[in-house]
Amino acid sequence: MTATAVREPTRTPTRRSPGNVLAGTGTLIRFILRRDRIKLPAWLLGISLLLFQLATAVSGLTETEEGREDLARFMEGEVSAIMGPGYGRDSISAEVYVAGVYGLFFFVLAALMSMQLVSRHTRVDEQNGRAELVRSTVVGRYAQLTAVLIVAVAANVLLGLMVGGTMTANGFDGGDGLLFGASVGAVGLVFAGITALTVQVTEYARTATGIAGAALGGAWAVRAVGDMIDDYGSPLSWFSPLAWSNQTRSYVDGRWWPLLLSIGLAAAATAAGYALSNRRDVGAGLVASRAGAPVAASWLRSPLAAAFRLQRASLIGWTAALAVFAFMFGAVADQLTDPDGMSENRIDMFGGSVDTLVDGYLGVITLFTAALAGIMAIQGVQAVRQEETKGRAEPVLATATSRWTWLGSYLTVIAIGLVGLLLVAGFASGIGAAASVGDSSYVWEMTSAHLAQVPGVLVLLGTAALLFGVLPRAIGLAWAVVGGSLFVGMFGTLMDIPGWLRNIMPTEYTGQPPLDSIAWQAMVILLVIAAGLAAAGLAAFRRRDLETK
Amino acid sequence: MTAAIATSGLVKTFGSTRALDRLDLTVDTGEVHGFLGPNGAGKSTTIRVLLGLLRADSGRVEVLGGDPWHDAVAMHRRMAYVPGDVELWPNLTGGEAIDLLGRLRGGLNKARRAELIERLDLDPTKKGRTYSKGNRQKVAIVAALASDAELLLLDEPTAGLDPLMEVVFQDVINQVKAQGRTVLLSSHILAQVEELADKVSIIRHGEIVQSGTLAEMRHLTRTTIEADTSRPVTGLELMPGVHDLEAADGRVRFAVDGDHLNDAVQALSHFDIRSMTSHPPTLEELMLRHYGEELAAAGNGNGEER
Ligand SMILES: Nc1ncnc2c1ncn2[C@@H]1O[C@H](COP(=O)(O)OP(=O)(O)O)[C@@H](O)[C@H]1O
Ligand SMILES: [Mg+2]
Numbered sequence: 001m002t003a004t005a006v007r008e009p010t011r012t013p014t015r016r017s018p019g020n021v022l023a024g025t026g027t028l029i030r031f032i033l034r035r036d037r038i039k040l041p042a043w044l045l046g047i048s049l050l051l052f053q054l055a056t057a058v059s060g061l062t063e064t065e066e067g068r069e070d071l072a073r074f075m076e077g078e079v080s081a082i083m084g085p086g087y088g089r090d091s092i093s094a095e096v097y098v099a100g101v102y103g104l105f106f107f108v109l110a111a112l113m114s115m116q117l118v119s120r121h122t123r124v125d126e127q128n129g130r131a132e133l134v135r136s137t138v139v140g141r142y143a144q145l146t147a148v149l150i151v152a153v154a155a156n157v158l159l160g161l162m163v164g165g166t167m168t169a170n171g172f173d174g175g176d177g178l179l180f181g182a183s184v185g186a187v188g189l190v191f192a193g194i195t196a197l198t199v200q201v202t203e204y205a206r207t208a209t210g211i212a213g214a215a216l217g218g219a220w221a222v223r224a225v226g227d228m229i230d231d232y233g234s235p236l237s238w239f240s241p242l243a244w245s246n247q248t249r250s251y252v253d254g255r256w257w258p259l260l261l262s263i264g265l266a267a268a269a270t271a272a273g274y275a276l277s278n279r280r281d282v283g284a285g286l287v288a289s290r291a292g293a294p295v296a297a298s299w300l301r302s303p304l305a306a307a308f309r310l311q312r313a314s315l316i317g318w319t320a321a322l323a324v325f326a327f328m329f330g331a332v333a334d335q336l337t338d339p340d341g342m343s344e345n346r347i348d349m350f351g352g353s354v355d356t357l358v359d360g361y362l363g364v365i366t367l368f369t370a371a372l373a374g375i376m377a378i379q380g381v382q383a384v385r386q387e388e389t390k391g392r393a394e395p396v397l398a399t400a401t402s403r404w405t406w407l408g409s410y411l412t413v414i415a416i417g418l419v420g421l422l423l424v425a426g427f428a429s430g431i432g433a434a435a436s437v438g439d440s441s442y443v444w445e446m447t448s449a450h451l452a453q454v455p456g457v458l459v460l461l462g463t464a465a466l467l468f469g470v471l472p473r474a475i476g477l478a479w480a481v482v483g484g485s486l487f488v489g490m491f492g493t494l495m496d497i498p499g500w501l502r503n504i505m506p507t508e509y510t511g512q513p514p515l516d517s518i519a520w521q522a523m524v525i526l527l528v529i530a531a532g533l534a535a536a537g538l539a540a541f542r543r544r545d546l547e548t549k
Numbered sequence: 550m551t552a553a554i555a556t557s558g559l560v561k562t563f564g565s566t567r568a569l570d571r572l573d574l575t576v577d578t579g580e581v582h583g584f585l586g587p588n589g590a591g592k593s594t595t596i597r598v599l600l601g602l603l604r605a606d607s608g609r610v611e612v613l614g615g616d617p618w619h620d621a622v623a624m625h626r627r628m629a630y631v632p633g634d635v636e637l638w639p640n641l642t643g644g645e646a647i648d649l650l651g652r653l654r655g656g657l658n659k660a661r662r663a664e665l666i667e668r669l670d671l672d673p674t675k676k677g678r679t680y681s682k683g684n685r686q687k688v689a690i691v692a693a694l695a696s697d698a699e700l701l702l703l704d705e706p707t708a709g710l711d712p713l714m715e716v717v718f719q720d721v722i723n724q725v726k727a728q729g730r731t732v733l734l735s736s737h738i739l740a741q742v743e744e745l746a747d748k749v750s751i752i753r754h755g756e757i758v759q760s761g762t763l764a765e766m767r768h769l770t771r772t773t774i775e776a777d778t779s780r781p782v783t784g785l786e787l788m789p790g791v792h793d794l795e796a797a798d799g800r801v802r803f804a805v806d807g808d809h810l811n812d813a814v815q816a817l818s819h820f821d822i823r824s825m826t827s828h829p830p831t832l833e834e835l836m837l838r839h840y841g842e843e844l845a846a847a848g849n850g851n852g853e854e855r
Binding site: 291313 | 622623626630634635637638640641645646648649653655672674678679689702
């Protein structure tokens with residue numbers, strides 16, 4: 001990018017009118033809305049629809065006294081701390097449960113929406129050289145950042161209103177609905193601000209969203225640990241922006257002031273973003289890229305090694321994240337040892353017998369982790385697809401590397417990565433469970449339970465590979481399968497999932513060890529299916545044109 | 550000489566776009582073959598078919614005596630490729646990318662790698678995402694030229710290089726030529742092809758419209774002659790193959806078809822030549838004849854073909 005050194009005369013002492021640095025903001029706002037005319041409404045409507053579905057389902061559960069007691073149990077102790085501080089568990093109602101437990105999902109969704117929105121119209125544009133083109137017209141220095149932040153604020157306000165409206169439409173209190181909506185929107189604002197800051201720091205959009213995502217993960221961990229320390233949250237919780245949104249206590253004794261903290265943080269991060277944007281060139285980062293090795297490591301000499309090298313960071317990240325996740329869920333298994341007052345529903349969810357509640361719970365968690373591993377598998381195949389569409393596959397396939405070897409290497413690396421991931425996650429959750437229940441046999445049981453899910457996840461990988469070979473443009477369809485598995489795993493017992501839908505989810509067939517015994521036969525069949533799908537994908541890829549830029 | 554590349558009747562369509570339309574291209578072993586055409590003519594598509602990255606709808610392709618679609622891997626050990634639009638891995642350095650591509654082809658010459666990096670003034674320690682277009686191109690050039698490949702397919706390899714680097718590149722290609730390797734060099738930079746190429750093929754709308762040595766091609770086209778003569782020139786405009794004659798104050802200027810050059814110059818000598826210059830057609834003029842019918846019609850007066 002030699003042409004990017006468009007240094008702004010930042011150090012000139014002459015004062016300029018603000019109109020100057022903001023010139024073109026209005027046009028850019030319309031331009032952003034035009035570019036995102038599908039994406040933004042899809043996010044807003046999707047979030048509202050999910051909320052409506054969940055609220056309806058929970059309302060059904062709270063009709064009986066037993067159901068309410070059951071939900072209240074789910075808001076107690078360490079398990080609940082993963083989701084929230086547990087306000088209102090003493091007088092549980094559907095809206096308290098939705099806001100207090102499922103609220104976390106909506107916080108995370110609002111954060112993801114904002115992070116993607118801001119990075120898409122700042123660093124992604126810069127990285128692709130589009131920002132430069134725009135900045136060369138009559139557009140002020142701050143116009144691009146300001147335009148996207150105005151859109152982000154509007155989107156989060158709208159999201160808050162829609163969330164509040166959805167809750168009210170479900171028959172819950174309107175005022176508290178608005179407060180809950182504002183809490184969701186506030187998280188969105190905070191992460192819009194944080195992303196406005198991180199996109200200034202790195203030259204690379206994925207790193208910028210990665211840092212913002214890590215901040216989100218950190219915020220969750222701080223709040224979860226903080227809320228585990230003490231009922232209704234400890235001082236540690238207050239270091240997390242997610243806690244502030246929980247601390248509004250909507251539907252319990254609602255208060256608005258914690259959101260001032262959110263707005264303060266959003267404003268501070270945004271201000272820092274503006275300040276940093278002033279100190280760098282268009283297209284450049286604050287942190288200059290470090291120099292690397294002038295020659296490749298000697299092991300980097302085969303298509304398999306190359307595939308590993310290019311997937312390594314993602315494999316390590318996923319494995320570490322899921323290991324922490326699995327450990328935390330394993331570590332709270334002792335919450336399930338006492339079945340007193342547990343509802344039929346809950347017992348059904350965890351296997352239907354009071355004697356095997358812990359195993360049932362661990363089985364559900366294992367399935368959930370496996371579905372998350374499915375996300376990694378599909379992301380991996382999508383990364384391979386990017387290699388192709390971005391034109392990086394072309395020079396490799398022009399060497400003595402066959403199509404079969406090239407794609408096969410990636411699939412092998414992802415498959416082995418999946419086994420490693422489930423092994424590590426299983427071991428971590430086993431240690432957590434063994435420590436909390438006081439039974440060391442869980443270490444082995446959880447490890448083997450996770451490994452038993454490998455064939456199901458490999459079928460997901462095979463599905464993605466088949467799509468890559470046959471219908472590469474439609475590779476996103478694989479998300480439907482993994483999304484379905486995740487949905488069935490997470491909300492399956494809460495909602496009535498039609499049988500046929502369950503039946504096409506590969507993770508349905510391996511059972512739920514450690515509760516169920518390991519289904520060897522199903523595993524073998526799934527492995528054969530996975531291999532068949534992958535082979536079909538490879539054969540189809542061998543036959544089609546390489547897509548070039 | 551055997552042909553390193555031979556295609557006949559090659560057709561490749563993308564939906565309704567006919568990118569290659571019965572393309573016949575022959576490149577002999579050991580020659581540097583210029584592959585000229587404007588944007589969208591089908592140069593990159595041809596090269597990708599030659600590499601077996603795309604499959605032709607119909608027609609015959611033979612590269613190094615094999616079928617690139619079926620024997621891609623075996624062929625590729627003996628070929629090296631510089632894409633027109635080089636993309637690198639954002640988190641690998643240029644040096645790592647060079648080594649990776651070289652090793653995947655079956656090894657690369659370390660000394661030549663070092664020499665090329667030095668001559669092209671490339672910093673191999675930078676990450677792929679920080680390279681400019683020209684530097685990404687240099688990475689691909691080093692990876693291709695540091696190999697021992699017999700056949701080099703270079704798709705507009707100097708599009709992003711500065712003039713200084715272009716000179717270095719020409720020098721390097723001349724070395725390659727001296728080693729007896731075959732090069733297919735696509736370009737729309739005419740001067741460069743003129744400098745390097747033994748033969749040239751001109752592609753237009755997916756079809757080779759002209760192919761041959763530069764000398765042959767010039768033969769087919771008109772040479773412009775300007776001369777001062779002691780006596781006024783008369784009757785020359787009546788000779789076959791002479792066009793656009795202008796005469797004034799003992800000075801004459803005309804264009805003459807290649808196969809009538811000798812007759813015209815002999816006739817001219819009867820008028821006692823005091824000084825004479827001739828301009829062979831440049832590749833620009835060659836291209837203009839095929840690409841700008843309108844331009845050609847306006848510029849050449851009568852606008853007749855050939
Ligand atoms: N993958 C593709 N899909 C659709 N059209 C393509 C594709 N690749 C090339 N084309 C079209 O084929 C024609 C030839 O393109 P190309 O070979 O890239 O030309 P050149 O390299 O000579 O500039 C152009 O009209 C181009 O738009
Ligand atoms: Mg091209």
